[in-house]
Amino acid sequence: xxxxxxxxxxxxxxxxxxxxVMQMPRSADTHTRKEAAEPVVxxxxxxxxxxxxxxxxxxxxxxxxxxxxxxxxxxxxIERLSEAGPAQISDDIRKLxxxxxxxxxxxxxxxxxxxxxxxxxxxxxxxxxxxxLKGYIDKAASSINQQRSxxxxxxxxxxxxxxxxxxxxxxxxxxxxxxLMNQRILMEVVNHQKKNxxxxxxxxxxxFKVESVHxxxxxxxxxxxxxxxxKASHFYxxxxxxxxxxxxxxxxxxxxxxxLRAESSRKLGYAYVFxxxxxxxxxxxxYFLKNWNPLYVEPHYLYMTNDKIKGASSTLPNVPxxxxxxxxxxxxxxTETNQAWDLSRGSSDIIVGIVDTGVDLNHPDxxxxxxxxxxxxxxxxxxxxxxxxxxxxxxxxxxxxxxxxGVAGISWYNKMLPVKALDKSGSGTTYSVAEGIIWAAxxxxxxxxxxxxxxxxxxxxxDAVKYAFDKDVVLVAASGNDNTERPGYPxxxxxxxxxxxxxxxxxxxxxxxxxxxxDVAAPGTSIASTYPGNQYAALSGTSMASPHVSAxxxxxxxxxPDLTNKQVMDIMRSSTIxxxxxxKDKYYGYGQIDIYKxxxxxxxTEAPLQFWPQHVQKKMESxxxxxx
Numbered sequence: 001x002x003x004x005x006x007x008x009x010x011x012x013x014x015x016x017x018x019x020x021v022m023q024m025p026r027s028a029d030t031h032t033r034k035e036a037a038e039p040v041v042x043x044x045x046x047x048x049x050x051x052x053x054x055x056x057x058x059x060x061x062x063x064x065x066x067x068x069x070x071x072x073x074x075x076x077x078i079e080r081l082s083e084a085g086p087a088q089i090s091d092d093i094r095k096l097x098x099x100x101x102x103x104x105x106x107x108x109x110x111x112x113x114x115x116x117x118x119x120x121x122x123x124x125x126x127x128x129x130x131x132x133l134k135g136y137i138d139k140a141a142s143s144i145n146q147q148r149s150x151x152x153x154x155x156x157x158x159x160x161x162x163x164x165x166x167x168x169x170x171x172x173x174x175x176x177x178x179x180l181m182n183q184r185i186l187m188e189v190v191n192h193q194k195k196n197x198x199x200x201x202x203x204x205x206x207x208f209k210v211e212s213v214h215x216x217x218x219x220x221x222x223x224x225x226x227x228x229x230x231k232a233s234h235f236y237x238x239x240x241x242x243x244x245x246x247x248x249x250x251x252x253x254x255x256x257x258x259x260l261r262a263e264s265s266r267k268l269g270y271a272y273v274f275x276x277x278x279x280x281x282x283x284x285x286x287y288f289l290k291n292w293n294p295l296y297v298e299p300h301y302l303y304m305t306n307d308k309i310k311g312a313s314s315t316l317p318n319v320p321x322x323x324x325x326x327x328x329x330x331x332x333x334x335t336e337t338n339q340a341w342d343l344s345r346g347s348s349d350i351i352v353g354i355v356d357t358g359v360d361l362n363h364p365d366x367x368x369x370x371x372x373x374x375x376x377x378x379x380x381x382x383x384x385x386x387x388x389x390x391x392x393x394x395x396x397x398x399x400x401x402x403x404x405x406g407v408a409g410i411s412w413y414n415k416m417l418p419v420k421a422l423d424k425s426g427s428g429t430t431y432s433v434a435e436g437i438i439w440a441a442x443x444x445x446x447x448x449x450x451x452x453x454x455x456x457x458x459x460x461x462x463d464a465v466k467y468a469f470d471k472d473v474v475l476v477a478a479s480g481n482d483n484t485e486r487p488g489y490p491x492x493x494x495x496x497x498x499x500x501x502x503x504x505x506x507x508x509x510x511x512x513x514x515x516x517x518x519d520v521a522a523p524g525t526s527i528a529s530t531y532p533g534n535q536y537a538a539l540s541g542t543s544m545a546s547p548h549v550s551a552x553x554x555x556x557x558x559x560x561p562d563l564t565n566k567q568v569m570d571i572m573r574s575s576t577i578x579x580x581x582x583x584k585d586k587y588y589g590y591g592q593i594d595i596y597k598x599x600x601x602x603x604x605t606e607a608p609l610q611f612w613p614q615h616v617q618k619k620m621e622s623x624x625x626x627x628x
Contacts, residue, residue: 039508039580039587047483050510054525054540055193061526061538062189065324066102066181067151067165069406069536072323073100074167074177081108082169086117093119099362100534104162105180107137109144110172116141120180129157133164137178140166144176154183161186185535192388193539195426239300240284241430241460243271244292260287266431269438269467271460273300273431296459300429318342320401322408324528324536329407330504331396331523335548336596337410340555343599345401346413347558352397352550353440353448353473355433356390358383358420360532363391365399365406366416373418374439376432383420388532390418392539393451395530396547397554406536407528410551410595414558417445422452433490434464437475441468446557449550450477450496451543453488462493469495474553474565478542480513485586492517497553497569500588501525501545506579508587512542518589519569520576522548552595560602571601 073096081089089108097103097119105120125133136152143150143166150166161183168176248256257265262276276284281299288297318341319325325332332338351371359370361382373383385391398416399409421436422428428436433452440448448468468475477491479500491498498517501509501524508514509525524545531537549572556568563571575598576591584590 038585041483041514047510054511055190057526058189058193058538058540059186061328061528062186062536063154063183065328065528065536065538066183066185067163068324068327070103070165070179070181071149071151071167072405073103074165074179078167078169078175078177082172082175089117090119097121099364102182102185102533102535103179104182107141107178109141109178110175123158125157133157133162133180136164137180140164140178144168144178145174147173150178160184185531185533185537188388189537189539192426193541237280238277238284239273239275239429240281240288241271241273241298241300241458242288242292243295243297243459243463245295248292256292259291260284268431268435269460269463271463273429298430298458298460299456300431320408321404322399322401323405324407328528328538331527331548332408332410334504334506334523335410335552335592336594340595340599341412343596344555344559346398346411346555347561348413348415349561350446350554350557351415351417351444352411352554353417353419353437353443353445354390354394354397354547354550355419355421355436355440355448355450356385356393356452357387357422357424357426358385358390359394359416359418360385360391360530360534361418363395363530363532363534365403365530365536366391366394367400369398369400369409369416370394371415371417371444373420374436374443375420376435376439377420377423377428383418385418385420385532386424387422387426388537389422389426389451389543390420391532392527392529392537393449393543393547394418395536396527396544397449397551399530406530410548411554411558414551414554417443428452430458430460434461437464437468441471441473445473447474447476447550447553449547450475450490451541451546453478453480453491455480455486455488457487457489457492461490465490465493465495469565472565474550474557474568476546476550476553478546479515479518481511481541481543482513483511484513485515486513487515487517488513497549497572498589499542499546499549501540501542502579502588502592506592508580509540509542509545511540512545512587514587516586518586519573520549520590521545521579521588521592523592549593552593552598555595556598556602559599563602568602571598575601 077092081092093106093108097106105118108117132155136155140150147168149168152164154161154163163181163183164178165181166176166178253265260274260276261278262274264275266273274284285297288294318338358375359366361370361384375381375383394416395407395409397409398411398414399407401408401412417440419436419440421432437448465475475496477496477498479491479498480488490496497519500514500518500521501512502521503509503525512524522545524542525540526538527540527544528536528538552572553568556571557563572593573590575594577594578591579588
């Protein structure tokens, strides 16, 4: 018997002894916040008012983010170009306007020589609008002459919202730059949050006819208000998902397509999706049950995005220089992210898949952080974000840190794999979401974030989730924004870590779904992050909470790659800060995430104590295998 074999037996004996110790009862975890009363669940009317107030809060925060970001660009420009000639100034401004088209007009002023160079896109503003604009420009020019910064209130030109901002040169008297800023992002945030917080019926009909059913009975339901979404599931009326007991042959498929007069059929994993414009779901279901004895049939559900500030303390460790961190990213100190960076800042070997609306591939705060992803909606195109949701989620996970711009992501080095499974309406089908999950798992993702959901339990989607889980992927999903105890999917699947949302006061967010399936809570209210068009926005929702947990999973796996997905999930559940009723509850799960505590538990070179036997067993198996 070799020395390696003896070593393996010794390790096994030690593991057995430790298992006995672990089975002895342990005292309760004392690292908890003071026990609080059970949260009060708002009524539908209170919920609606709360969500309206939250939208207003997000708009106000986004307005401030826009102004602060614009100021930074102007300060940087005036410092960089103070000694530049006209050609270099023109080239620099044109490049900025091309990549940041919300800089509608820019004026380089050198009043000492009585000159103003205007760089503006063509417009058809009325004489009254031009007069309004001139008033603000004159005030900005006057401020530059007095070497003072200037920032106007918001005003409208041709019904669109703008503001004027100006920065003087510190070294050149009466020299400076003025910008007219388009604030269309505010209306985008309004429209985005009305849908994501379910303030309006959602989704609207798209390419195919969409029907809504009660999630429990599958009986028809009419969605008249946003609140009706809490018990509704949406699906394509003329489509059906079928899993056969045995895959049909080519002849049988031809027969099915002919009898249904189907326009298309698609296969993903084990199931098929059929589309037949001449038949509704009930007719399709009757056909397959009568003729093919399938393992299951179900509607082709739609899954929708689940979107929904305090300054940071100057005594925080690892304070990044990102422009918006100190004033707006309350969520990082709240989760002990800054302190956690002492233990892990991520690894490029651990990839985070983001199944969402795609991403702004050109955003400066995401450069170098993104891998080549996949567009499920249009496989021939890049996974570009035409909604804003996926870009915002991506920034929470991995926006560049310490680049003097925008926001700081939770992970510094984990690469992100964007998968566009939701279309420009912000919704996607069971098929597209399932395909996105499977593609991400097959292309290297060790963590997958899913800020989306539906109230119908789809076996088809569950198959895809199980597929990824069996490949050792950590799956994380948002619980939803309908203030309901009804389980949402994929969050409620046992293979998925379900995330509820909290606010900056460590309270349950009023919109956040709840229930026994909730695993953990994370910040989700007025979260500042990246947004398409090289901009930044503050959004609220469990969609914003979920990527905090996905980023934490990536940091854990970066710190200790030997951990399995089950072990990572257990660490995340056991290392929380207890909120609400003592112990696990339906509002916060095990509590709000504590990234520093989780990374401590994960360890750097060894598995955490509670997983040591399994870890040792893996090493023992490796030793014995080499010894053969």
